[in-house]
Amino acid sequence: MMPRFRDFTTTELRFVSSFKTGELVAEPGASILSQGSNSAHLFTVLSGWAFRYKTLSDGRRQILNYMLPGDLIGLQGSLMGELEHAVEALTPLVLCVFQRDRLHELYRNHPGLGYDVTWLAAREERMLDEHLLSLGRRSALERAAYLVAFLYRRGESVGLGKGGRIEVPLTQQHVADTLGLSIVHTNKTLRKLANLNLLRWHDRSCEVLDAEGLRSVAKWEEPEERRRPLI
Amino acid sequence: MMPRFRDFTTTELRFVSSFKTGELVAEPGASILSQGSNSAHLFTVLSGWAFRYKTLSDGRRQILNYMLPGDLIGLQGSLMGELEHAVEALTPLVLCVFQRDRLHELYRNHPGLGYDVTWLAAREERMLDEHLLSLGRRSALERAAYLVAFLYRRGESVGLGKGGRIEVPLTQQHVADTLGLSIVHTNKTLRKLANLNLLRWHDRSCEVLDAEGLRSVAKWEEPEERRRPLI
DNA sequence: CGGCCCATTGATACCTATCAAGGACCGTGG
DNA sequence: CCACGGTCCTTGATAGGTATCAATGGGCCG
Numbered sequence: 001m002m003p004r005f006r007d008f009t010t011t012e013l014r015f016v017s018s019f020k021t022g023e024l025v026a027e028p029g030a031s032i033l034s035q036g037s038n039s040a041h042l043f044t045v046l047s048g049w050a051f052r053y054k055t056l057s058d059g060r061r062q063i064l065n066y067m068l069p070g071d072l073i074g075l076q077g078s079l080m081g082e083l084e085h086a087v088e089a090l091t092p093l094v095l096c097v098f099q100r101d102r103l104h105e106l107y108r109n110h111p112g113l114g115y116d117v118t119w120l121a122a123r124e125e126r127m128l129d130e131h132l133l134s135l136g137r138r139s140a141l142e143r144a145a146y147l148v149a150f151l152y153r154r155g156e157s158v159g160l161g162k163g164g165r166i167e168v169p170l171t172q173q174h175v176a177d178t179l180g181l182s183i184v185h186t187n188k189t190l191r192k193l194a195n196l197n198l199l200r201w202h203d204r205s206c207e208v209l210d211a212e213g214l215r216s217v218a219k220w221e222e223p224e225e226r227r228r229p230l231i
Numbered sequence: 232m233m234p235r236f237r238d239f240t241t242t243e244l245r246f247v248s249s250f251k252t253g254e255l256v257a258e259p260g261a262s263i264l265s266q267g268s269n270s271a272h273l274f275t276v277l278s279g280w281a282f283r284y285k286t287l288s289d290g291r292r293q294i295l296n297y298m299l300p301g302d303l304i305g306l307q308g309s310l311m312g313e314l315e316h317a318v319e320a321l322t323p324l325v326l327c328v329f330q331r332d333r334l335h336e337l338y339r340n341h342p343g344l345g346y347d348v349t350w351l352a353a354r355e356e357r358m359l360d361e362h363l364l365s366l367g368r369r370s371a372l373e374r375a376a377y378l379v380a381f382l383y384r385r386g387e388s389v390g391l392g393k394g395g396r397i398e399v400p401l402t403q404q405h406v407a408d409t410l411g412l413s414i415v416h417t418n419k420t421l422r423k424l425a426n427l428n429l430l431r432w433h434d435r436s437c438e439v440l441d442a443e444g445l446r447s448v449a450k451w452e453e454p455e456e457r458r459r460p461l462i
Numbered sequence: 463c464g465g466c467c468c469a470t471t472g473a474t475a476c477c478t479a480t481c482a483a484g485g486a487c488c489g490t491g492g
Numbered sequence: 493c494c495a496c497g498g499t500c501c502t503t504g505a506t507a508g509g510t511a512t513c514a515a516t517g518g519g520c521c522g
Contacts, residue, residue, distance in 0.1 A: 054360060056364065057452065061368070064360050076357055080350070084454055111342055111345060114345045118306075118349045119311070121356060122306055124356055128359040132285075132295050133287065136410070140510070172468075179367070182511050182512075187469065188471080190469095203469085203518095219289070226311055402500065402501090413480075415502090415503090419502090434501085464521100464522090465521090466520085466521085467519090467520085469517085470518105471517105473514085475510105475511080476511070477510080477511085480505105480506080481507090482505085484502080484503085485502080487499085488500105489497095490497085490498105
């Protein structure tokens with residue numbers, strides 16, 4: 001029986017699905033999938049951080065969300081034929097590779113897993129909803145606080161908090177492209193949060209000092225993370 | 232056999248699923264679901280327009296997306312127990328009601344339908360991705376052009392174009408809350424688009440004069456709508 | 463050492479929010 | 493009938509938040 005609705009551990013993931021066809025390792029900055037691609041594969045993150053983004057024709061980039069261990073990569077492409085966003089590694093990344101044309105088969109033979117895939121899609125949707133609220137209605141300071149608190153929470157929920165400290169692996173350019181701000185203003189905004197003793201910025205990572213304070217600045221009412229399925 | 236992957240007609244929908252438990256009719260402005268609710272129901276739109284939104288504690292509102300015939304309402308709540316957004320009717324609305332606790336059953340007995348639910352979730356995700364790009368990286372004028380072109384496209388794709396003309400049923404307050412702009416600036420921005428002969432604004436609706444022109448202003452590269460499943 | 467990426471900071475310009483006011487329309491009640 | 497309040501749309505003036513421009517320092521690597 002496949003493990004499901006259990007606490008997450010990276011090592012377990014490697015044995016989860018009979019649909020696995022291989023493993024893939026990528027370096028930071030590596031492009032995993034590109035916009036408009038018609039990849040034959042669907043991935044699950046085994047370890048590392050990645051992000052997905054879209055760009056306008058003139059190059060403006062918007063980061064849509066981040067992927068951590070347990071997240072699916074490329075589901076949209078698998079279901080609809082063509083991916084409308086690109087995916088890039090933020091840290092060294094280990095992926096589990098599935099063949100997307102066997103997705104139908106998965107639904108037929110493992111309805112529980114099919115349900116779990118939908119669960120993950122609904123969870124992604126919920127995150128995007130909150131990001132939209134951020135971009136549309138939060139100020140720059142609130143947005144930055146939300147993003148850092150959000151990423152901290154995500155890291156924590158997959159057990160990345162070694163001794164309570166999590167280093168979120170980002171550059172300020174990533175933050176800017178996530179928040180829809182210029183890089184200069186992003187810098188000034190992060191500095192304000194640092195001066196409030198809510199976070200500390202390192203070379204290419206962010207250390208959270210006060211998650212509750214960040215959530216408060218962001219006015220973020222975080223939904224409790226329910227038991228999650230394991231794909 | 233249930234109809235699937237076919238062209239959409241409203242009347243067909245009424246017979247689609249054995250999981251249907253009733254029908255619901257709502258008036259414009261009516262609240263269908265509210266933030267934090269734990270509704271026992273899942274809906275499909277049979278006719279009319281609705282939208283879903285989130286609010287910050289101080290009242291700032293962000294509209295997340297719009298629902299048209301064929302769209303699901305409340306999937307997040309069905310899968311994760313609690314809905315993190317509210318839903319409101321924009322026009323007179325007819326909904327088909329399902330019982331959410333039978334969703335597992337649906338996946339078990341009708342894997343094809345389960346697949347279709349996931350397809351719809353992935354499609355919603357794709358729309359949210361584009362909205363995020365809009366809020367993060369498009370100017371006010373581009374955003375407004377994108378929104379109108381987007382809603383026009385959606386209406387068209389479910390056959391609302393009577394004689395080529397579609398009236399999108401919105402107030403400028405809705406537009407403002409979708410684009411993350413103030414209502415005053417929204418008004419001035421829509422006026423610019425009207426002066427460019429791209430649209431005409433009526434009392435509480437928007438008429439599209441030049442969909443291609445709007446897409447061009449927005450720099451929106453619209454993905455082709457594939458054959459969609461019918462729930 | 464030079465080149466490059468990343469973070470930082472000040473000055474200025476521009477886009478959007480806020481404030482204020484008014485017109486059009488529509489239902490309601492005097 | 494008309495006055496009244498409400499919602500929606502419109503417009504001008506001013507304030508404020510964010511973008512852009514310019515320049516610097518630190519770290520890393522060829």
